[in-house]
Amino acid sequence: MHDVLAEWRPAVDETIARILPRTLDEAYLAEFFGEPTYRYDAEAIQRALAEPIWDLLDRGGKRWRAVLFLMMVEAFGEDPEAYLEYACIPEILHNGTIIVDDVEDGATLRRGEPALHRVYGTDVALNAGNAMYFIPLKLIERNPGDLDAETRLRVYEMLMGELNRTHLGQGMDIVWHNRQAVETTEAEYLEMCACKTGGLGRIVARLAAIVTGNEEHEEHVARYAESMSIAFQIADDVLDVEHAMERGGAFGKGAGNDVREGKKTLLVIRAVRDAPPETAERLEEILGTEENTDEEVVEAVEILHSVGAVEGARETAHDLAAEAREHLGRADLDSETAARLADFTRFVVDREV
Numbered sequence: 360m361h362d363v364l365a366e367w368r369p370a371v372d373e374t375i376a377r378i379l380p381r382t383l384d385e386a387y388l389a390e391f392f393g394e395p396t397y398r399y400d401a402e403a404i405q406r407a408l409a410e411p412i413w414d415l416l417d418r419g420g421k422r423w424r425a426v427l428f429l430m431m432v433e434a435f436g437e438d439p440e441a442y443l444e445y446a447c448i449p450e451i452l453h454n455g456t457i458i459v460d461d462v463e464d465g466a467t468l469r470r471g472e473p474a475l476h477r478v479y480g481t482d483v484a485l486n487a488g489n490a491m492y493f494i495p496l497k498l499i500e501r502n503p504g505d506l507d508a509e510t511r512l513r514v515y516e517m518l519m520g521e522l523n524r525t526h527l528g529q530g531m532d533i534v535w536h537n538r539q540a541v542e543t544t545e546a547e548y549l550e551m552c553a554c555k556t557g558g559l560g561r562i563v564a565r566l567a568a569i570v571t572g573n574e575e576h577e578e579h580v581a582r583y584a585e586s587m588s589i590a591f592q593i594a595d596d597v598l599d600v601e602h603a604m605e606r607g608g609a610f611g612k613g614a615g616n617d618v619r620e621g622k623k624t625l626l627v628i629r630a631v632r633d634a635p636p637e638t639a640e641r642l643e644e645i646l647g648t649e650e651n652t653d654e655e656v657v658e659a660v661e662i663l664h665s666v667g668a669v670e671g672a673r674e675t676a677h678d679l680a681a682e683a684r685e686h687l688g689r690a691d692l693d694s695e696t697a698a699r700l701a702d703f704t705r706f707v708v709d710r711e712v
Contacts, residue, residue, distance in 0.1 A: 418470035425450040431567035434696035448495040455491025528554025539647035560588030579690035590679035591707040596624040615656040680704040
């Protein structure tokens with residue numbers, strides 16, 4: 360799966376660069392966004408959009424949402440290269456949510472470097488992140504696949520519904536983050552993931568089904584992508600804890616962010632539920648501290664391990680990955696590509712980064 364991601368990533372990045380070039384000029388702005396009423400300040404827009412957005416994109420990221428879309432297009436019997444611009448829609452949306460989420464969470468690092476709002480300021484970061492919600496809609500208007508009007512409307516409606524739901528998930532996550540007490544249920548956490556991370560996954564799958572004319576399989580592939588995305592999020596939470604202490608307690612760069620940001624992950628919810636009351640209270644206290652010491656992060660991680668929350672969450676991620684494969688099996692897809700899509704569910708929960 361690493362090879363598949365590495366194979367497609369350059370093409371995805373090149374396509375994003377055609378959609379949003381690294382250097383913006385007045386001609387591009389007029390062509391993509393429309394003729395100005397008076398005159399665009401291309402230099403200001405360059406500093407406000409292109410520079411922060413490409414700063415983030417150049418830091419890495421697996422582009423797995425874009426690649427998953429291309430794999431699904433292939434599974435539906437179409438040439439993925441013909442749909443590269445559509446593959447960029449979920450990737451651009453994902454990176455926009457990252458920028459906004461980092462502001463809302465007060466994050467310090469992203470992909471090993473300072474979060475964008477700490478480099479460019481909160482105002483520029485929010486504007487750039489929000490712009491990335493709307494640029495994909497412009498792609499639908501430009502209609503690179505020559506879709507008919509009914510199909511384009513279907514894509515618009517799908518994107519609007521899913522993007523609204525991602526904000527429900529983010530809203531839940533923000534409120535939980537601002538509470539010291541862990542009052543969230545496991546079902547509520549899973550729903551938050553289904554809205555927030557799952558929403559982008561559903562966009563990937565539903566977009567592939569719609570633009571290739573395979574809407575009869577849309578529900579099955581959407582459920583596949585949703586379950587896999589939740590598994591990905593839980594596996595990510597597990598990785599953050601496992602990487603919090605490396606080489607016998609020496610912290611890696613940006614490790615233990617979930618504890619430092621006070622996130623109410625599935626691991627935390629289960630630990631508070633299963634730990635002795637005084638231990639659960641101590642975990643809540645650490646998570647509620649504005650700035651944690653390395654020793655406090657280690658203590659929180661040890662609590663999560665001591666009650667089996669880490670291993671239990673890992674098992675849940677594997678169960679969700681298996682559930683995703685069941686949904687995938689209900690769709691009529693090319694067997695070879697379907698097998699690769701099934702392998703993708705194993706990759707997201709077994710990866711080490």
